[in-house]
Amino acid sequence: MTDGSSVQPLPESEAELAFEGALRPATLSEFVGQPKVRGQLELLLRAAAIQNRTPDHILLAGPPGLGKTTLAMIVAAESGRPLRLSSGPAIQHAGDLAAVLSSLLPGEILFIDEIHRMARSAEEMLYLAMEDFRIDIMVGKGAGATSVPLDLAPFTLVGATTRSGLLPNPLRDRFGFTAHLEFYDASDLERVLARAALLLDLDISSSAIAEIAGRCRGTPRIANRLLRRVRDFALVHGTGADLEAVRGALELYDVDPLGLDRLDRAVMDILLTRFDGGPVGLGTLAVSVGEEAETIESVVEPFLVRIGLLTRTPRGRVATPSAFRHFGVERGSGPFLTDDL
Numbered sequence: 001m002t003d004g005s006s007v008q009p010l011p012e013s014e015a016e017l018a019f020e021g022a023l024r025p026a027t028l029s030e031f032v033g034q035p036k037v038r039g040q041l042e043l044l045l046r047a048a049a050i051q052n053r054t055p056d057h058i059l060l061a062g063p064p065g066l067g068k069t070t071l072a073m074i075v076a077a078e079s080g081r082p083l084r085l086s087s088g089p090a091i092q093h094a095g096d097l098a099a100v101l102s103s104l105l106p107g108e109i110l111f112i113d114e115i116h117r118m119a120r121s122a123e124e125m126l127y128l129a130m131e132d133f134r135i136d137i138m139v140g141k142g143a144g145a146t147s148v149p150l151d152l153a154p155f156t157l158v159g160a161t162t163r164s165g166l167l168p169n170p171l172r173d174r175f176g177f178t179a180h181l182e183f184y185d186a187s188d189l190e191r192v193l194a195r196a197a198l199l200l201d202l203d204i205s206s207s208a209i210a211e212i213a214g215r216c217r218g219t220p221r222i223a224n225r226l227l228r229r230v231r232d233f234a235l236v237h238g239t240g241a242d243l244e245a246v247r248g249a250l251e252l253y254d255v256d257p258l259g260l261d262r263l264d265r266a267v268m269d270i271l272l273t274r275f276d277g278g279p280v281g282l283g284t285l286a287v288s289v290g291e292e293a294e295t296i297e298s299v300v301e302p303f304l305v306r307i308g309l310l311t312r313t314p315r316g317r318v319a320t321p322s323a324f325r326h327f328g329v330e331r332g333s334g335p336f337l338t339d340d341l
């Protein structure tokens with residue numbers, strides 16, 4: 001189990017972001033997996049094209065790294081419309097949103113990443129903008145304040161969120177279509193990796209690809225980053241990008257056979273060895289591993305639930321019997337803490 005001091009396996013740097021951008025599929029047909037979402041989006045975009053109107057507003061929901069930003073870019077490219085990028089944390093006042101909305105070109109696609117983190121006052125402005133392509137701007141203060149309506153150019157909002165449950169219903173209801181992105185299965189991840197290897201001109205064995213696909217948390221972003229680490233490993237050690245290189249690189253970067261990273265293991269470690277498998281509240285878990293509750297809930301837990309190591313119950317988070325087996329921990333081998341941190 002982790003001692004919490006290991007190297008962060010997947011650092012985000014300028015180079016990583018540039019690398020990610022270079023591997024982004026540009027069309028729906030290049031976008032691997034998620035067949036249901038692809039089919040739904042294709043229909044929506046085609047119908048809009050036939051009627052020569054802006055596509056309906058689209059909400060993309062799912063854990064990080066599954067392709068939400070990529071799909072927003074594809075929506076713009078496939079519909080031949082310009083794309084404006086923004087994010088919830090950048091919209092802290094209604095005025096920030098008004099500035100973006102009032103400068104949109106007709107038919108532009110507005111992508112708001114992490115839309116659940118936008119200011120409440122901006123959310124309310126967005127309701128009207130999405131429905132009527134209009135906003136009300138407050139001019140003046142106090143008793144003399146008046147609201148001036150401003151017509152907007154028709155646009156399509158593409159919102160992305162890792163926490164769709166946090167969006168208020170009136171906002172969620174104004175999206176014509178919500179796509180729920182799922183973790184990718186191994187065969188789709190192998191296709192993501194084969195495509196990336198081709199683009200990187202990397203000669204990699206099929207067993208190496210299969211090994212990475214099984215250890216990337218069902219997430220294309222992680223698959224591509226691990227591929228890069230394997231390429232580094234092969235380069236430095238003067239070997240081919242083969243199974244040995246994958247095992248060597250993933251051991252070095254602390255990625256376990258299930259693909260769990262440092263934070264995943266820290267959460268399971270606390271749950272199993274300090275709370276005897278739970279139930280433990282989310283806040284307690286977050287404090288214990290020194291992370292934000294939101295990160296645990298939206299980044300760590302979905303994958304642990306998906307692979308059957310953790311369940312969420314009304315009383316808190318609980319480790320499953322297979323988690324005890326996987327980590328070789330005996331139930332009841334305390335001493336344990338109680339959930340009163």
Ligand SMILES: Nc1ncnc2c1ncn2[C@@H]1O[C@H](COP(=O)(O)OP(=O)(O)OP(=O)(O)O)[C@@H](O)[C@H]1O
Pocket residue numbers: 019020021023024025030031032033063064065066067068069070071113160162192220221224
């Ligand atoms: N279906 C896919 N096929 C091929 N590559 C993909 C696919 N989905 C994602 N990727 C790759 O994964 C990387 C991360 O995708 P993206 O940035 O779209 O994820 P995201 O869901 O927007 O993440 P976040 O929520 O953290 O912003 C991209 O660079 C892209 O190369």
